[in-house]
Amino acid sequence: MVTIYDIAEKANVSAMTVSRVINNTGKISDKTRAKVRKVMEELHYVPNHTARSLVLQQTHILFLLITDITNPFYTTLARGAEDAAKKSGYRLLFGNSDESLEKEADYMSTILSSRVDGVLIAPAGDPSLPHLKSLQQHKVPFVLLDREVPGIECDIVLGDSKEGARGLVEYLLKQGHRRIAMINGSSSISSARLRLQGYQEALKLNDIGYEETLVLETSFGPLNDLIEIEQWLDQMEPAPTAIIAGNNMLAVEVIRLLRKRGLRIPEDRSIVCIDDFGPYSQMDPFMTVAAQQAYQFGYLGMQMLIERIKERESPQPWKKIVLPAELIIRRSVLPLKQNR
Structure with a gap:
């Protein structure tokens, strides 16, 4: 040797x-x-990087924990994070929680035992607080992505979820839609709460009453049981003319279930969603979306994490970046006459 x-x-x-x-x-x-x-x-x-890390108290290894690897938003985010990490000489480990607190807890144990220098994390939701507290207790720097967790102060990169949802609803209203339904993520997730607020505000500003029966709260992650969504689609009476989905994966499931019923998009039902579909949207530009800056989420979040690691001895005030969404109009909305 x-x-x-x-x-x-x-x-x-x-x-x-x-x-x-x-x-x-x-x-x-x-x-x-x-x-x-x-x-x-x-x-x-x-x-010998192991020996070197013991001397320097650094491994130059970072961890990225996301909630749904199948979602193009998070895969694009991961690319941004990896590019920023590599540019600064860091290696990146990766985990996927599937929106599960149990899986997130397992990854936290791995993170703490692996002596990584820092963590970039999209938390499962508000109940992730104890996991983030454990990182603080072990003095592991971390940056949150996409979701805030009440009770924790840290660096964070967010999308403007409220404005994104409100913009989609206002677009539907301008196209003549008045009965607009919403399928959304869990209320334990800050971004889902903000998207619901944006939906409600847009209706209120246009003198349209809010109906709880038109809103379904489910999971942003992998959906194994679709019976709840099927029942919701069947029980809304009269049926909505348009649906806003809280993220792209929910939009895919809704379209699949509508087509199963012989309904066409947008002829029989219009649909829009938060988040684009990554490179897939370029193959068939169909869905009208409020596109979030997925790559920038990862890239900027990683830059913030590396800065926080470097300034551990003289910490600076917490930073919060809010990235606006872009309304991209495609073919999934049918314009209606105002009197319909």
Whole structure:
């Protein structure tokens, strides 16, 4: 096994100089640095990152925990996070909670035992508070993505969920729709609450009464039992002319169930949603959406996390970034006459 002493001897420098080249520290001439690196390549030297992390108290490994790997929003977010991590010399580990507090708890144990330098996390919801408190207690820097958790103060990157939902409802109203239903995520998730508020505000501003029967609260994550959604679609009377989905995955399930009933989109039912569909939307630009800046969520969140890690000794005030959504109009809405 090649050691730094073997490199030092062949390069005719001190072991300390070799160590500084490996760790990129200290003042060393470019000529000496190049010579040491050439010898390292000749001897096929592989740095012992584990030993180095014990000395520096850093692993240069970060963890990204998201809630639904099948959702294009989160896969695009993960790409942004990975790009930002790699740019700053960090490696990225990954976990998927499936909107499950139990899985999230398991990942928290893994995170704490792995000695990662920091965590970028989209929490399962408000009940994630104890998990985030444990990160604080163990002094693990973290940044929240997409969702706030009451009772925790930290850096966070959010989308403007309320304005995104309100913009979609207002667009439907301008197209003549008056009976608009909404399928949304759990009220234990801050972004779902804000999307419902945006829906309610848009109706109120246009003198349209809010009907609880037109709103279904379900899960943002993988849906194994669709009976609840099927019953909701069948029991709304009179049927809505349009539906707003709280995220893209819910929109897909609703469209699938509507088509199962022989209903066409948008001829028989219009539908819009929060979040776009990543590269898939380019293949068949069909759904009208309030598109969130998924890549920027991950990239900016990772930048904030790395900054927080670097300033651990002199922490700065918490930062909050709110990214606006973009209304993208496509073919999933049928304009109606105002008197319909």
